[in-house]
Amino acid sequence: MRSLQTRADPLAQRRCPKCGSALVLRTVKKGSKTGDRFWGCSTYPQCRVMQPLG
Ligand SMILES: [Zn+2]
Numbered sequence: 001m002r003s004l005q006t007r008a009d010p011l012a013q014r015r016c017p018k019c020g021s022a023l024v025l026r027t028v029k030k031g032s033k034t035g036d037r038f039w040g041c042s043t044y045p046q047c048r049v050m051q052p053l054g
Contacts (some may be wrong), residue, residue, distance in 0.1 A: 010053050010054040011025070011053075014039055014051070016041040016042075016043075016047060016049050017049065018041070018047055018049045019041065019043060019046075019047045019049070021041055021042050021043045021047065022042045023039040023040065023041055023042065023049070023051065024039070024040060024041075024042045025037055025038075025039060025053075026038055026039070026040040037053055038050050038051065038052055038053060039051040039052075039053065
């Protein structure tokens with residue numbers, strides 16, 4: 001049986017594909033997705049790149 005864990009850790013540190021800065025794990029603070037987590041560029045609001053977890 002093969003492990004499904006061979007892909008990159010979704011919580012591993014990432015870099016912004018647009019500006020190269022670190023992405024930081026953020027939590028949605030309001031709206032219908034409150035509590036959801038996503039990766040946001042550490043230079044926000046200068047760079048507004050967002051990526052879903054995983
Ligand atoms: Zn960025």
